[in-house]
Amino acid sequence: MAGSSVIVMGVCACGKSTVGEHLAKKLGRKFIDGDDLHPRANIQKMSSGQPLDDEDRKPWLERIRDAAYSLESKNEHGIIVCSALKKKYRDQIREGNHNVTFLFLDGNQELILERMRKRQGHFMKENMVKSQFETLERPDHEPQTLVINIDGEISDVVERAAAGLTQSQEVA
Template identity: 60%
Template sequence: MSKRCFVVMGVSGSGKTTVAQALANRLDAKFIDGDDLHPRANIQKMQQGMPLDDDDRAPWLTRINDAVFSFASKQEAGVVVCSALKRRYRDAIRKDNPQVHFVYLKGEQRLIAKRMAQRSGHFMQPVMLSSQFAALEEPDATEKDVTACDVAATVAVIVDQLMQQFYPA
């Protein structure tokens, strides 16, 4: 299996962590939750229910870019969770990382809001979902390194689809 790095992206509540962990397990790859790479100030801001701005995200995106680069430099497979809501964020992660591929977990706001209401212990508050959808710049056909997956499917189905696409038998 080739060593590639996947960034599982989408709005909060789309299932990024769950899908990314399942994919990493299937690939026997390293897993990084991008939320763990946020600077303290970002976490505190989100805990207060305030959305991040681009200045807040810049050091976080640099950390994610570095993690992806580290996987490639060590020839390791990796899966990273990152919302990557805007194209410029994805471009920041892509910089000097040609091996990266984005998995966009796409879903309707109503379904994702329902899922968010059912979870606990996460610093992203459900009320902030609207700001995430407002900020989302969906990947388009020019972003050849993005695969969209419908979040209405089960995690197993999504992972199977990705395996078939990237590692056909």
């Protein structure tokens, strides 16, 4: 059996890192936070309140794709956090990988802003939420993609995600 990866995706403050970490523990998978794979220039740009453009994202998405490839080639199973807001970003991650599932954490802008106001110590700024929603191309009808509603407690979201993955038979 080849390895696999689940890319936990969505806009900033939707709970990607928290859900991803809990989901990895629950399913016994490796956890990789995609924020840790950003090149220095991207972190500096976001820290100054500027959204990334497609050119900025290319090397980052390549690192995400390579992490998924590494898991697959080593017969490991992992959860990788990556916003993956546009279809072309998701397609770049899928390129050369055969066992990638996207888990879209779906919530409305009001809920995301509420959560953003509660966060501390993260480089994304509140004014970037609008930019993220403008960039988002919903993956509703893409193959190997699950849409998970983020209303409620994190534990509920994790349970919905685990159940969705199990139902889709993507959990190895």
